[in-house]
Structure formats: structure tokens, C-alpha cells
Amino acid sequence: MSDASGKMKGRRRWAVAGVVVIAATFGWLLYGGLDKNVVFFLTPAELLAKGTDGVEVPVRLGGQVKPGSVAWDDQTLDLNFVVVDGVGEVKVHSTGAPPQMFRDGMGVIVEGQFGRDGVFRSSSLMVKHSNEYRPPAEGQRPQEMYKTLFKESPK
Amino acid sequence: MIPPAVPHHETPLPVAGRWPLFGAFALVFLIFAQVSSVLVSPPDRDMGHLQKIMYVHVPAAWTTFLAFFVVLVFSLLVLWKGRETHDLIAASAAEVGAMFNALTLALGMIWGRPTWGVWWTWDARLTSTLVLFLIFVGYLSLRAFIEEPERRARWSAAVGVLGAINVPIVYMSVKWWRTLHQLQSSPSTVDPAYVYGLRVNAFAFLFVLIYLVRRRYEAARLARAAEQLNDVAALGGR
Incomplete structure (x- = not known):
């Protein structure tokens, strides 16, 4: 008991x-x-707000690819674009062809360091997909957009 | 510790009955769900047919959550009432849940590589899902290490409860923290063309979960009954 x-x-x-x-x-x-x-990543506004504390330290930056800002050099494999969050914007430099879903307006997260010259040097580029799933509109061929932008890229 | 001299069954041993038939139905329904949802849905505007992974990754995740919820309920019952049947149901659900958890992670990685550009990253959603998996692997190894059934039941119930707490954390992680992983989709963010596939596969995975947990429980009860008979024989009884 x-x-x-x-x-x-x-x-x-x-x-x-x-x-x-x-x-x-x-x-x-x-x-x-x-x-x-x-905090997995900082937005451009948050990174800029950190001032010198945010410079030359390993950090992740996340936001949208500013439409029209993507510049790809197929000779040097340099990829330049601007990341925005509606408040701030940061220039990003990356090397090599980005993931398939990289395009204007897409969410991205880059790992790297913010340089004193105001350019974020990315060592790794990730595309952030939203929770939206939609079929393409009539005549829209999104996957072609990537191909036309990056088709010249040598392996 | 001396085991009970006579094998005592709180409830009669479970029988297979019509469960194999249910298993066959679950399998056929799963095949139907997969094939029909893949055939019916158009490619996504961003990721094309890669979107189809949604029909296995998402139901696998839901099924994982549900399995660990069963672990939670039956672990609490073990702590409250100390019944062996509850312990064995919790263990069966934990084993099947860990399998679905591994499946969720693997399928997510297969989707992540072409979408995000990386197989893995340490954001809150991915990390918490991995932690959930590791806790339940720990739960299963703990069970294998403890010989004495009553202690095994109590210890693993405690771990089962603590492990299941992570389910809401995993679920909410994308809302609480900034993550690479997207927020939960809802009918407002998912085109109706994809909703059918999610729904029908949710049921298919649910049926598979029920079937697997049930059969694992039957096996666990039979194994325990055999152990108890062995103990009795070893003590020179009957």
C-alpha cells in the first residue's frame, strides 16, 4: 500500500x-x-541603421531584388543587384549564377559582409520563396525569364 | 527488479482483424491521391513542376505533428494512470512520427536545393524541425536502453511530453522568427488548382499514419506478451 x-x-x-x-x-x-x-537576417533598413557596427562583420541580409537592378556579367560571372525592403536599399555584389528562381522582385537572403564602400559582398545567395502558389498567367513563361537573363553563363 | 510472476494483460491482445484490408485501402488511396494531384495541377509560375513536392512534403509535416500529438496524449495518460497499453501506443506513434519527420526533412531539402539554392540552412524552422526529429530519435533509443518496462514507460513518457512541446514551436517558428522557410500556406495564398492536391494527400497520409501506428502497436503488444511469457518461464513458473 x-x-x-x-x-x-x-x-x-x-x-x-x-x-x-x-x-x-x-x-x-x-x-x-x-x-x-x-534573427536569421537583417533587412536593408536594419543593416543601414547599425552604422559602423554592421560593417565588415559576417551577416545575413534579406529583402526583395529591386526590379531592374540586376546586372549580370557573363564574362566575369559578376552579379550585381540591389536589395530593398521598402525603406532602405543596399547594393549587393555576388559571384556566379544564382539559383533558378532568382529574378526581379523575388525575396533573397545573402550571406556575406557589408563593405565600407557601401556594397554588400555576398558569399552565398539564397532565394526566399513566398507561401504563394499560382499558375502562370496567360502567355507568361517565368522560367524563360531566367534563361534569357542567364543563358550565356558558362558552367 | 523482479517482473510480475504472471503476465497480466490490462486489455486483451489486439488482433489484426480488418486492419490489413485498411492498409491496402490506404496504399491504393495514397497512389490515387498522388497521381491525381500531380496530373490535375498546373506548374507553378515560379517553380514549375517543382511545386509537386508540396503534395508530399506538406502532408508529411502535418502527419508528423499529428503523430507526436498522439505521443503527447498517451504519454500524459502514462504519467497519470501508468498503463502499459498507453505506453505502447505512445511508442508506436513516436516511431511512425519520427519516420514522417525524417521524410519531411528529406523532402524539404530536395525542394530547397533548387528553390533556395541550398540544401540546408540554420533558420528557426529547419533547426526546430531537426531538433524535433533528434528528440524522438532520443526517445526511441531511450526505450531501447531501459530494460524494466515500468521505468521505461515513465521515462519515455516524460521525454515524449517534452518532445511534443516542440510541435507548436516548429509550427509557429515561421511566424515568431524571420526564416528562410516561407510562412504556412493558406487557401488565400494557394491557387485553388493546388488545394485539391493538398487536401486529398492530407487524407492519404492520415490513413497511412493510422494504419502504421495501429500495426506497430499490435506488434509491440505481442512483443511485450512474449517477453512476459519468457520472464515467467525463466522464473520456472507454469
């Missing part, structure tokens, strides 16, 4: 410990313990 009640107590202690951990984890998450630390 006493053995059984001892077991019950042990079990209850586990349940209480579990509930405490659950509550603590959620509290921590909801009240922003991680909020400030888990």
Missing part, C-alpha cells in the same frame, strides 16, 4: 516537473527570450 502511494507520488512529481518545464519553455519563447537572438 505504502509502496503504491510512493509510486503515485513519484509519478506526480514527474507530471509536475513536466508541466513546469512546458510552462517555462513557452513563457520564454512568448516573452521574447529568443525573439531578439534568432
Whole structure:
């Protein structure tokens, strides 16, 4: 009998410990313990707002490719474009052909360093896809856009 | 610790019954769901037919969440009532859930490479999904390490509850933090042409989940019954 009640107590202690951990984890998450630390990328405005603190340190920058800003040199494999967030804009330099879905207006995240000359040197370029899934409009051939932009790129 | 002298079954051993038939139905329905959704939907304007991965990656993720929710419910029941059947249901759901979790990660990587340009990145969604997987791999190895059934049930129930807490974190990660992974799609962001495929495959994966958990549970009960008979034989009983 006493053995059984001892077991019950042990079990209850586990349940209480579990509930405490659950509550603590959620509290921590909801009240922003991680909020400030888990920032996967900075927007152009945030990067610019950091001033010299944001210069020449490894950082990720995310935003949209400014329409009309993409310049690709198929000889040197230099890729230049501007990342915007509606507030600020940052010039980005990257090397090599970007992922297939890179195009005007697309979300991108670049890893690299913001130089003193105001150009972000990207070592890695990722395309951020939105949660929108749409069939192409009549006559629209989006995949051709990439091909016409980057078809000259040697391997 | 001496095991109980007589194998006690709280409930009669589960029988296969019509479950194999249900399994056949689930398989046929899955094939139908996949084939029909792939044939019916137009290519996406950005990613073309790569969009079809949505019909396996997304249902796999939902199924993972559901499986770990089952683990949560039955782990709490174990902590509350201490019944072995609950423990074995939780373990079965954890095993199947870990499999779907691995599938979610693998399919996501296959989609991510051509879309994002990288197989993997340490954003909050990807990292938390990997952590979820590792916790349940830990859960399964913990079970393999603890010999004594009652301790195994209690310890793994605790880990099961703690692991399942990560499900809402994984789900909300794209809202709470900035991630490379996109937000959840909803009917307003997904063209109706793709909604059918998501819905029908959600059901197909659900049926497969139910089937696998059920059969795994049957196997787990039979294995436990055999263990108990062995214990009795070892003690020279009957």
C-alpha cells in the first residue's frame, strides 16, 4: 500500500516537473527570450541603421531584388543587384549564377559582409520563396525569364 | 527488479482483424491521391513542376505533428494512470512520427536545393524541425536502453511530453522568427488548382499514419506478451 502511494507520488512529481518545464519553455519563447537572438537576417533598413557596427562583420541580409537592378556579367560571372525592403536599399555584389528562381522582385537572403564602400559582398545567395502558389498567367513563361537573363553563363 | 510472476494483460491482445484490408485501402488511396494531384495541377509560375513536392512534403509535416500529438496524449495518460497499453501506443506513434519527420526533412531539402539554392540552412524552422526529429530519435533509443518496462514507460513518457512541446514551436517558428522557410500556406495564398492536391494527400497520409501506428502497436503488444511469457518461464513458473 505504502509502496503504491510512493509510486503515485513519484509519478506526480514527474507530471509536475513536466508541466513546469512546458510552462517555462513557452513563457520564454512568448516573452521574447529568443525573439531578439534568432534573427536569421537583417533587412536593408536594419543593416543601414547599425552604422559602423554592421560593417565588415559576417551577416545575413534579406529583402526583395529591386526590379531592374540586376546586372549580370557573363564574362566575369559578376552579379550585381540591389536589395530593398521598402525603406532602405543596399547594393549587393555576388559571384556566379544564382539559383533558378532568382529574378526581379523575388525575396533573397545573402550571406556575406557589408563593405565600407557601401556594397554588400555576398558569399552565398539564397532565394526566399513566398507561401504563394499560382499558375502562370496567360502567355507568361517565368522560367524563360531566367534563361534569357542567364543563358550565356558558362558552367 | 523482479517482473510480475504472471503476465497480466490490462486489455486483451489486439488482433489484426480488418486492419490489413485498411492498409491496402490506404496504399491504393495514397497512389490515387498522388497521381491525381500531380496530373490535375498546373506548374507553378515560379517553380514549375517543382511545386509537386508540396503534395508530399506538406502532408508529411502535418502527419508528423499529428503523430507526436498522439505521443503527447498517451504519454500524459502514462504519467497519470501508468498503463502499459498507453505506453505502447505512445511508442508506436513516436516511431511512425519520427519516420514522417525524417521524410519531411528529406523532402524539404530536395525542394530547397533548387528553390533556395541550398540544401540546408540554420533558420528557426529547419533547426526546430531537426531538433524535433533528434528528440524522438532520443526517445526511441531511450526505450531501447531501459530494460524494466515500468521505468521505461515513465521515462519515455516524460521525454515524449517534452518532445511534443516542440510541435507548436516548429509550427509557429515561421511566424515568431524571420526564416528562410516561407510562412504556412493558406487557401488565400494557394491557387485553388493546388488545394485539391493538398487536401486529398492530407487524407492519404492520415490513413497511412493510422494504419502504421495501429500495426506497430499490435506488434509491440505481442512483443511485450512474449517477453512476459519468457520472464515467467525463466522464473520456472507454469
